[in-house]
Amino acid sequence: MDGVGLEVGRGEVVGLLGPNGAGKTTVIKMLLGLVRPDAGEVVLLGQPAGDPAARARVGYLPELFRYQPWLSAAEVLELHVRLSGAAVSADERRDVLALVGLAERARDRVGGFSKGMQQRLGLAVALVARPELVVLDEPTSALDPLGRVDVRDIVLSLKARGVAVLLNSHLIGEVERVCDRVVILDRGRVAASGTLTELLGQHEVRLHLTGLPATGEARLAAAGRVEREGDWFTVAFPADDDTTVPDLVRDLVGLGVRVHAVEPGRISLEERLLGILRDGAEETRVNRVALTIAGLTLREATRRRVLMALAVLTVVLLALSGWGFSRFAAESGGTLTSGEARLTASILLNLVMFGYSLIAALGTAFLAGPTLSGETESGIALAVLARPIRRSSFLLGKWLGLVAFGSGYVTLAGLAQVVVVGLTVDYWPPEPVAALALLAGQTVVLLTLAVLLSTVISPMASGVVAVGLFCTTWVAGVVGGIGAALDNDAVARVGTVSRVLLPTDGLWRGAMHAFQDPSALLQFGGADGQAFPFLSVAPLTPAYLAWTALWVAMVWGLAAVSFVRRDL
Structure with a gap:
């Protein structure tokens, strides 16, 4: 890692993106005191990350993990509640299992769980001690589409309760849906960071036009950057511009242009990520x-x-x-x-x-x-x-x-x-x-x-x-x-x-x-x-x-x- 700096505020969801080997999991491990940085400072909820007391209010779902296969799901939660030092009642533990869809499997041994069920149990472990910071490392891996929706809803509910969430995921669509800010890592460095609006920078609209006079082409050029493929025109607007498209369509119709289709769009986070990476290729007791x-x-x-x-x-x-x-x-x-x-x-x-x-x-x-x-x-x-x-x-x-x-x-x-x-x-x-x-x-x-x-x-x-x-x-x-x-x-x-x-x-x-x-x-x-x-x-x-x-x-x-x- 080289000069990596990021913050996760209360009630904020921050996404970590980057290619394999970029350092995303290493950043998470340094945050949790599992890897020692050679220099710099890691502060976890106002305390040094190396202090076990700081992790008492943190929930963590690792990317690669296993729980003791001879324990039941309920026993795994009980174990981690004891390790965290939190006072969590049996009813609360049952509620957490129900939240992740394992209420009916609470007494089943973990060794018989599928990978998706293991992932759900890991999410329950991360949530059971009422954390103030939740760190999720690839939380939707091995989950079916319904499980991914459940994870998304849980993340949004955590945000609504003022819980800070750090999310590392290769599913860029999920990051776009739930994250307030995104940090893009590449080869151990921060390649870009900011809100989605700041990172994406612009959105687009595709128009199918015929009978376009020179005055119409001039009007398109005045609206933004234009790319043409036959009768299809793609116009890029600033990200925060929500008024130009209606005005543009009105003006084109007034100039006698036949407007057959208007397809709004936005530069995706995936496209932005690829563009950035290509440019960069250049005490608990x-x-x-x-x-x-x-x-x-x-x-x-x-x-x-x-x-x-x-x-x-x-x-x-x-x-x-x-x-x-x-x-x-x-x-x-x-x-x-x-x-x-x-x-x-x-x-x-x-x-x-x-x-x-x-x-x-x-x-x-x-x-x-x-x-x-x-x-x-x-x-x-x-x-x-x-x-x-x-x-x-x-x-x-x-x-x-x-x-x-x-x-x-x-x-x-x-x-x-x-x-x-x-x-x-x-x-x-x-x-x-x-x-x-x-x-x-x-x-x-x-x-x-x-x-x-x-x-x-x-x-x-x-x-x-x-x-x-x-x-x-x-x-x-x-x-x-x-x-x-x-x-x-x-x-x-x-x-x-x-x-x-x-x-x-x-x-x-x-x-x-x-x-x-x-x-x-x-x-x-x-x-x-x-x-x-x-x-x-x-x-x-x-x-x-x-x-x-x-x-x-x-x-x-x-x-x-x-x-x-x-x-x-």
Whole structure:
């Protein structure tokens, strides 16, 4: 954009016109704080456009958008009312759905809507919070002729109520019908702007004349610019001249000219637009928003197939481990009185818990990418972020929802496994609460990393990289343990450095120590147990736990900066 300036007054409808790539949608996104201008100032209802509070009184219909397909139309409106912070009753929400023709589909899921119905719902979302400014980006795309008439009537009713409307549309006829002023953009610049009268500049009349004497031709020339095609004469008049045509026809008849037809006309806005372009070719509250988004993310997670996959894998692992532990109990005499049996139980429990840890890593990492990066690419985030909310609040809500889902899964699955082990072999870990908390912390660390990655790379790539780093860190921890057992400081340092760079393996080792029997290391050989991947020689220190919390805060901060600075 280069020096673009425009104003939309209360009770005024301003149209944005221009070819594809002219910058119309970019102007709208800058107005709503979705794209940051390099210079200049954007003021929205008297406040900086970057202030979420300014968007509380704005309704926005994006050009490309999607709403959560598992929600009903009524639930979508309820969600956006909560995000806007407006007090809108259920009756008002029903009235808005009726206004856009969706009253009978209020309880239907959005995923079953046609494109035209989605467009109507988007218009309802833009209107539901009683906005003072309504921004419509291609509002009639995918609508049938009746829908276009409805949109036109709605825009005119908004104007009558004193609402400011900014309309971006390729349908020039609609712009001519409803707009008070028009701004024409071309290659990021304002090519022309003004009222329709100012832009069109003149109107025309076509006359079919015969028997035209020289005096008649002189009279036509005196009226305006004349073009002739046979017996048809086109005369161009000033735009505000409404009296010349009757006088001209009267005078021509008085001169003996036979007037067969008079066809009034006006230079169309389309012709004017083409002429110009050819010439140119030469705070919302953070907590409330975050909790709302977190709840929405949890609902989304429970509807994805990943939940079914996690459930199936968990049930299979519980069944297999239960069968394995029962066989172990039967072959060892049915009790765990020997140190060897308790050592084996500790190792097997840690092995199974690692399986849950890996399942959680796979599930949550591949969930984090689609729920953030995927929503940004699909347009779902665009519709939400146009509301008076900060991007950091949106990101926090996504993160909280994912954390609740991931840590809740690993805690419940781990608790079920502890119960299975206790019932089959009568082995109960010494610190199950601490162990499960550390497993949940490991999931939080990996999710935070996945959220950061999803702000810069594609959904699939972010999941692959996150899981790859998780596995790499675990392998580095095993290598470091072998080095420590062999008194090789250089090799041992591999594990130490990896646990600092990505704390997942450190938390895992702390969880293993809490799961295993205190006598396990003595049975295995003391410090030599470091070489074994499913034994841990020492609990985590408070300093390491503090570092983990700091790591999560720093990585989340980087994700927030990346997401806030990203152009949508």
